[in-house]
Amino acid sequence: MTEIPYGRQDINQDDIDQVVAVLRSDFLTQGPMVPRFENAVATYCGVNYAIAVNSATSALHIACLSLGVGKGDLVWTSPISFVASANCALYCGATVDFVDIDPLTYNMSIGELEKKLVVAKKNGKLPKVVIPVHLCGQSCEMKDIHALSLKYGFRIIEDASHAIGGKYLSEPVGNCRYSDITVFSFHPVKIITTGEGGMAVTNYPDLARQMRLLRSHGISADPSAMHIRPENEIWNYQQIELGFNYRMTDLQAALGLSQIKRLDELVMRRHEIATLYNNSFSDLPIVLPHQHLDSYSSYHLYVVRLKSEMIKLTHKMIYELLRANGVMVNLHYIPIYRQPYYRSLDVCYDEFREAELYFSEAITLPLYSTLSRDAQLRIVDVFRNIFDK
Numbered sequence: 001m002t003e004i005p006y007g008r009q010d011i012n013q014d015d016i017d018q019v020v021a022v023l024r025s026d027f028l029t030q031g032p033m034v035p036r037f038e039n040a041v042a043t044y045c046g047v048n049y050a051i052a053v054n055s056a057t058s059a060l061h062i063a064c065l066s067l068g069v070g071k072g073d074l075v076w077t078s079p080i081s082f083v084a085s086a087n088c089a090l091y092c093g094a095t096v097d098f099v100d101i102d103p104l105t106y107n108m109s110i111g112e113l114e115k116k117l118v119v120a121k122k123n124g125k126l127p128k129v130v131i132p133v134h135l136c137g138q139s140c141e142m143k144d145i146h147a148l149s150l151k152y153g154f155r156i157i158e159d160a161s162h163a164i165g166g167k168y169l170s171e172p173v174g175n176c177r178y179s180d181i182t183v184f185s186f187h188p189v190k191i192i193t194t195g196e197g198g199m200a201v202t203n204y205p206d207l208a209r210q211m212r213l214l215r216s217h218g219i220s221a222d223p224s225a226m227h228i229r230p231e232n233e234i235w236n237y238q239q240i241e242l243g244f245n246y247r248m249t250d251l252q253a254a255l256g257l258s259q260i261k262r263l264d265e266l267v268m269r270r271h272e273i274a275t276l277y278n279n280s281f282s283d284l285p286i287v288l289p290h291q292h293l294d295s296y297s298s299y300h301l302y303v304v305r306l307k308s309e310m311i312k313l314t315h316k317m318i319y320e321l322l323r324a325n326g327v328m329v330n331l332h333y334i335p336i337y338r339q340p341y342y343r344s345l346d347v348c349y350d351e352f353r354e355a356e357l358y359f360s361e362a363i364t365l366p367l368y369s370t371l372s373r374d375a376q377l378r379i380v381d382v383f384r385n386i387f388d389k
């Protein structure tokens with residue numbers, strides 16, 4: 001029995017040829033491919049600046065730093081996300097708190113965000129940055145979050161690790177119309193891949209300049225950025241910040257550049273797969289993925305919720321049964337505040353009712369562009385069988 005993963009990459013001969021061409025070229029890193037890939041992403045998203053890095057985790061880190069997140073600051077994100085959405089703030093010495101999710105979209109709830117802001121304002125504990133996460137590829141209600149940011153004075157980083165190729169109000173996710181910075185991931189399970197890789201995009205030149213510095217040791221070779229004005233000494237570069245080596249290689253950028261050409265096609269294929277699931281499961285005691293009218297999802301993930309009160313088997317039993325039948329379902333995600341590391345921190349979190357319910361009912365079914373029709377029909381069969389019992 002072959003196992004069907006929940007996600008995987010889609011690599012064609014063109015992708016391979018582009019990477020091989022870089023291997024035969026003069027530069028494996030710091031060559032021409034990284035700026036070309038950055039331009040392609042910026043053009044696709046309709047945003048001014050794009051900074052390629054070695055992961056979305058790195059992008060989130062330098063995004064927080066460029067917005068001045070540091071010790072004593074508060075950063076809020078969604079509890080239903082990958083841990084990287086929260087860890088970035090801890091790297092900067094800040095404190096992380098969470099906002100409960102919307103019961104329909106599972107994205108950060110606008111109502112809960114507003115309630116929490118009102119309380120935080122009273123207590124003098126407003127967040128410096130809020131990081132909404134576009135879960136499964138569906139954009140958060142960014143217009144509302146942006147309006148709250150103006151009222152309460154916080155900055156916004158969109159964690160769009162799931163959402164390249166998606167749209168919000170008919171415009172590409174990543175145009176930063178309602179945020180300061182947007183971050184993408186190119187991990188192989190995501191919509192397009194560079195092996196490992198990420199990108200931060202912004203319309204602000206100062207944030208772009210700062211993130212460029214931070215991704216490469218805080219070093220600049222630009223004479224206008226230099227602090228020491230050389231007269232008789234050689235100063236071909238200067239370190240002006242404490243940065244990192246978060247650079248993307250040219251091998252990765254070549255793969256990304258080749259992949260982004262197919263981005264719309266890959267997202268369309270994901271929609272076809274989601275539609276077949278929707279049509280096959282409409283009579284089952286589960287909640288299908290809700291699509292907000294303002295967003296066009298990139299469908300990174302297909303998450304269903306079990307209507308537990310109508311099902312004899314438990315959440316865990318169903319998860320294990322599916323896996324035992326080679327359908328490698330997953331859970332996106334365990335609430336971050338439940339992770340042992342987060343519990344070990346000296347922070348007292350609210351109760352997150354919707355996140356807890358979600359955690360007890362959600363299951364991610366396989367969804368990726370190369371999923372064959374036969375494999376999908378097998379998944380449908382295995383899944384339906386569970387409810388016939």
Ligand SMILES: *Cc1c(COP(=O)(O)O)cnc(C)c1O
Nearest residue numbers: 055056057082084161185186187
């Ligand atoms: C995958 C993911 C990340 C981290 O991406 P990497 O490129 O693997 O560092 C961050 N946030 C979310 C929501 C993700 O799904």
